Every structure is written in C-alpha cells, then in structure tokens.
Amino acid sequence: MDLETGSDKSQYATLETIFGDDGFADFKWIAPWQIVVAQWVWMKCMFGCSNYGRKGACSPQTLAVSDCERFFREYSDAVVFHLRLQNDDPEERIRWYRETALKLVELERKAFLAGFKRACMLLFGGCYLCHECTGERSLCKLPEKARPAPEGMAVDVFSTVKKLGYPISVLTESTQAADRYVFLMVD
Numbered sequence: 413m414d415l416e417t418g419s420d421k422s423q424y425a426t427l428e429t430i431f432g433d434d435g436f437a438d439f440k441w442i443a444p445w446q447i448v449v450a451q452w453v454w455m456k457c458m459f460g461c462s463n464y465g466r467k468g469a470c471s472p473q474t475l476a477v478s479d480c481e482r483f484f485r486e487y488s489d490a491v492v493f494h495l496r497l498q499n500d501d502p503e504e505r506i507r508w509y510r511e512t513a514l515k516l517v518e519l520e521r522k523a524f525l526a527g528f529k530r531a532c533m534l535l536f537g538g539c540y541l542c543h544e545c546t547g548e549r550s551l552c553k554l555p556e557k558a559r560p561a562p563e564g565m566a567v568d569v570f571s572t573v574k575k576l577g578y579p580i581s582v583l584t585e586s587t588q589a590a591d592r593y594v595f596l597m598v599d
C-alpha cells in the first residue's frame with residue numbers, strides 16, 4: 413500500500429484489469445524516477461517541431477523542465493503503454509490518433525474512479541482531438557480532454573522505453589509503421 417495515497421494491491425490489480433478490458437494490454441510499469449527528463453527535449457520542441465506554439469497541449473504551454481521534474485517526482489508509479497500504428501494513410505493515421513486519444517483519456521478517468529486520484533495521462537505527440545487546433549490552451553475546444561505528450565513534458569521517450577526493453581526507432585517517412593508510447597501517472 414502507498415501510505416500517502418492509500419492505494420493498495422487490489423486497486424492496482426483492478427487497474428490492470430481495466431487496461432486489458434479497454435484494449436491496452438501491452439503495458440509495463442515503471443518507477444517515475446526512471447523516467448528520463450531532459451532539457452534537450454524541450455530544445456528539440458522549440459527548434460525543430462512544427463507543433464511548437466501551435467498546439468494547445470504542447471510546449472511552451474506545458475511546464476518548464478524543472479517543473480516537469482517536480483511533477484514526475486510527485487508520483488509513486490507510472491505505466492507505459494505501447495501502441496503500434498501501422499496504417500500508412502495520413503487521414504486514417506489522424507483518425508487513429510484521435511480515437512485512441514479519446515479512449516486513453518477515458519482510461520485515465522477510470523483510473524481516477526478506481527481510487528487513483530492523481531491519475532494523469534500523457535498522450536502521444538501533439539494533440540489531434542480537433543481538426544484544427546486553436547493553438548492556445550486558454551482557447552482549447554476540449555480542455556477537459558487535451559493532454560500533453562511525454563515529450564511535451566520534457567521526457568526522453570527513447571531512453572525511457574529502452575529501459576523497459578520496448579522497441580523504438582527513428583522514422584524516415586511519416587507513413588511508416590510506428591511504435592508509439594503513452595504514459596499514465598498514478599499512485
């Protein structure tokens with residue numbers, strides 16, 4: 413049992429059942445201190461990503477790197493979900509991102525209702541919930557559903573998932589099959 417939050421083993425078992433029932437059976441637990449947070453990730457967002465400043469759930473509208481580190485330290489457990497995207501049609505890929513993101517936000521709600529009151533999902537890069545993003549967190553059309561990506565929280569996803577033995581590689585074409593990862597923070 414986590415003495416501060418009161419979460420016990422049966423709650424964790426319930427959570428794992430929910431993951432499987434909702435179609436997210438490929439996951440691994442990771443201690444939050446093992447999640448690699450790095451300044452260079454923020455730099456790559458700022459100089460190199462077309463979403464920077466154009467998405468309401470991306471940097472610079474997320475937290476500063478030092479605050480990201482503090483955020484991860486506040487949790488006792490985290491889950492990394494591995495998702496495989498194989499569709500090479502651009503519109504279908506966006507549809508997959510949108511539909512999967514909505515399911516994952518619902519999964520976060522179920523974790524909350526299962527007793528993990530700090531449950532927080534970090535979705536895949538950018539936010540694809542709307543056809544056109546307002547680009548402003550304060551003007552977000554779905555503020556209760558939008559979530560930052562791990563990268564938007566300065567997570568070095570490559571280094572982190574490799575610790576778990578998960579596959580990840582640099583894609584040279586946007587239509588290539590992709591290993592995508594989302595993080596659920598709980599305790």
Ligand code: SF4
Binds near residue numbers: 467539545
């Ligand atoms: S929910 Fe819509 S408006 Fe809000 S960040 Fe995502 S795409 Fe942008």
